Amino acid sequence: MAARARGLCHIAFHVPPGQPLARRLQRLFGFQPLAAREAGGWRQLALRSGDAVFLVNEGAGPGEPLYGVDSRHAVPSATNLCFDVEDPDAAVRALAAQGCRVSVPPASVRDAQGAATYAVLSSPAGNLSLTLLARAGYRGCFLPGFRPVPCVPGPGWVSHVDHLTLACTAGSSPALQRWFHDCLGFHHLPLSPGEDPELGLEVAAGSGRGGLRLTALQTPTCSTVPTLVLAESLSGATSTQDQVEQFLARHRGPGLQHIGLYTPNILEAAKGMVVAGGEFLMPPEAYYQQPGKERQIREAGHQLRLLAQQGILIDGEKGKFLLQVFTKSLFAEGTFFLELIQRQGATGFGQDNIRALWQSVQEEAIRSQEA
Incomplete structure (x- = not known):
């Protein structure tokens, strides 16, 4: 039984401190800051252009970055695809029974704007992991645990x-x-x-x-x-x-x-x-x-x-x-x-x-x- 993905929420990158990916996405490609989080040795910045959302995880904390895993990969890379699913708990149970490796079991995150539940799977495609996310009813600009970042509208090059x-x-x-x-x-x-x-x-x-x-x-x-x-x-x-x-x-x-x-x-x-x-x-x-x-x-x-x-x-x-x-x-x-x-x-x-x-x-x- 597959976990039916209804949409792509975001794509996450892991980069070392000081790597200029987030700045380049803004300055060169028209992405605008959406939300940010700093905790546990990680600086996480979500950027958006149209419906395309990139989450840049910068650092290497002792734990996992929120909504993903730390792959400890040798070079900077795109490491995680986050998909919207109806029920992460049921999906993980079914996928684990099929032999899929669950890196992060279902967990809930809540803030003043609502709640979200997510789980992370390891994939056979190198260092790429998959996050299964349910955030129905969440009222914030991105995900629980992130604060909004004020920004001016971007050029709208990408939809x-x-x-x-x-x-x-x-x-x-x-x-x-x-x-x-x-x-x-x-x-x-x-x-x-x-x-x-x-x-x-x-x-x-x-x-x-x-x-x-x-x-x-x-x-x-x-x-x-x-x-x-x-x-x-x-x-x-x-x-x-x-x-x-x-x-x-x-x-x-x-x-x-x-x-x-x-x-x-x-x-x-x-x-x-x-x-x-x-x-x-x-x-x-x-x-x-x-x-x-x-x-x-x-x-x-x-x-x-x-x-x-x-x-x-x-x-x-x-x-x-x-x-x-x-x-x-x-x-x-x-x-x-x-x-x-x-x-x-x-x-x-x-x-x-x-x-x-x-x-x-x-x-x-x-x-x-x-x-």
Whole structure:
């Protein structure tokens, strides 16, 4: 029996004291402080843009940060996904009976604005844990135990989380798919017609450089849980690490590689973030010279010159298009990054864009090694 996730409450990060993630999310990407808490050696700050909420846990206290666990991971990373469920107590009993490891048993937290109950599960995806939360009727701005942080309205570049991508070890996607199905009710979302759920979508990088295997998962349509994408490397005749292998090495194992943030206007958002000091990966020069690319861009109602200036990728046909742009890593270790995504009718992920991202990450890695 799965614990049916009804929505994504927030995504939590663990960073050491002084790490600038919270400041960068505000200054570069338009997130605004929402609520804060300091206790037990932890400084916890929730930031929001639209319905996307990030919780930055800074420090390493003797206990656990509220609503999560301290993974004591070697590098800063996104460590926890918090989902809204109807009854954490019943969910934990059912999941524990299935063999799921419960890191924090159901606990209640209360303040003047109401109460919430939560529990934390360990996942098989590296250092990623899952929080199951019930907060019906809570009247505060975030969660019990946090104080509100006064702020001015942000630029509104981001409306919600579109998808979450996990970098996985080769061959682990089928087992992870079954785990997320059994625990939270995720099921296979085909990215191409007739796709085998066990094999996912294979995207070759070309010229014997391996490629990616992507397996997309979603919850029932009545929920607001973002799509979950499992990414693993395909073997290829190459002596260099690809982007997934680089993540696994630098992150010291599997984990959340990037978060896709939905924006209603990707040109405006990307331009605003660059003006604020944000940095995006630039696709290979040949990307915009591909046969039919300019026609595709015009059909989508955009100008090639403007997309190229920001490094925005586009894919799609028959009136349905997908636009994406990817930030450079938010951490010095070269691991986690953000994606801006705008959908004009498209629901999947463009294979042409995946190849362009693949090459962009590879070229950025080469430049960083040469610097």
